Amino acid sequence: MSRPAAFTDDSDTGTLRFSGSLSLATLGDLPDRLAAYDGKVERLDLSGIDRIDTIGAWTIHRFSQKNGAAIEGLSADGQHLYEQVQAADQPVRIRGEHVPAFQRVLGEIGDATVQAGRTLYGLLGFLGGTVLAFGAIIKHRRFRFNATVQQFEVVGVSALAIIGLMSFLIGIVIAQQGAVQLRQFGAEIYTINLVGRLSMRELGVLMTAIMVAGRSGSAFAAQIGTMKLTEEIDAMRTIGVSPMEALVVPRVLASTLMMIFLGFYSALIAILGGCLLCWISLGIPPVTYVQQIREVVPISDVYVGLIKAPVFGAIIGMAGCFQGMQVEANAEQVGLRTTAAVVQGIFLVIVIDAFFAVFFSSIGWL
């Protein structure tokens, strides 16, 4: 269609005659050939070209500047285009400044440390804010009943199936692994102790917390983060609705209360899973299994689970809402903050769980 760009040189007069179409598609290796050209150049004759675009004009401009050559033979439109490109010749940095690797790593470590400290501080402040919002709700009696119940459904009821399935399988796995090890001592009957105590005290609540963090903590962060981006939260504030009361309190309340039920439910289903395995692989009938569970699992184990569950729920809910509220500027942040909400939620749950373990054993609930 259009001829590729080319040039011929006339070294006596120092004139370079260009031909063809000086546009991006047909430029080919012209810039390289021009860069390699080392003859005498005084004039660039463009009267023979078919077409020129800004990239062609730029190539000519750069070459003429380097060699101090004059341009001639451009059409009126071409001249106009050339002048526009010429006027746009300013140094522009493409990327941010390059920092040496060692310095950058140090900087990143520093930033991460400051960031971690700030997050912890912010989370503490957020805890205070949530408590204050609770107080305000109780004082002014403006509890958002519908929003809260809706969150109950999203956090609690919809999670029943997946948490049930997960707990059932975990019960089976504990029983199976326990049975294999305990059989070596001829103590298979202790499989029941293992399943019962472990799921009531630890695994039921912990696994549920991880699941709730993944399902609901992330959803809180993403929802609130998106609302922050679309300025919904600012709109709320201007109307006189406190986002802490309208968005955060129902969610934190839902995750706190629902964790109690879900954690207990999860422990029960895990015991059920253990029951199935004991029956099938160890030949312990369900009646014996249940009787044994009642004997070996002290009521304090149930209390331990029930005390830990709401604390974990509150942590997960608050980590989710807190990260959501931190979203600023762009959509990318929603993703980052959602990830942070889940990671932070699970991490804090495990840290607090360790504290609980020490605490309960020191008060004699072994």
Added chain:
Amino acid sequence: MAPASKEIVISVRGLKNSFGEQVVHENLDLDVYRGEIIGVVGGSGTGKSVLMRSIIGLQTPDEGEITVFGEPTIGREETEATAIRKRWGILFQGGALFSTLTVAENVEVPIKEFYPQLDAVLLDEIASYKVVMTGLPADAGPKYPAELSGGMKKRAGLARALALDPELLFLDEPTAGLDPIGAAAFDELTKSLQRTMGLTVFLITHDLDSLYAICDRVAVIADKKVIAVGTIDELLALDHPWIEEYFKGPRGRAAITTQEAHEEAAQQAGAD
């Protein structure tokens, strides 16, 4: 001021678009000629953006034919039809800049994609002058889109749309959300690019000043189709109530006054 040759760049025939029950376009026809700036107007929700998305192949219509540079665009994959993708540039409403790249890197993306053999130094230089040409300050190059204001995002989006020196430029409400000075400068920029690069511009706008200042023809979308195409004077001669209301309402009159003032100033400048 439509060019004499009248080469058709975009041709839309019998377009039908619907979302569920709601029919947006029905039997819509439109031709866009080479070298003109065509303004597309219509009330909110009449499907101006949907029309643009159909033309550039992002929306698959229920019925109809669309060709750009004589090549059909309906149902083409991203990797297909590269010959036309090299020849058009698109500015989306919010700029649609890639948020993980700097402004200058954004401009480099289409060039790298289609001309990977291009020398890295030349590539950086091209990105530099494109950034400056669209009226951005030189220090905007290494900034990320999140650090830019709305107007700067639009200019950066335009710089990316113009990266390949396209023949056809789609602008979706380029002046919406800009201050009047910025909007006038944007109009001026569009016009000057069209003049110097021989661009064909498909301009969706609500900005009456833009319509008067830079559009060669205006296409009016109403009742699910293009009810009229022509210069503003030709449209007004039609006596269609919506068109009358649109151009002769209080805002329309204000735009005419501004335009007349501009012309007088230009004439005086010429006389001096």
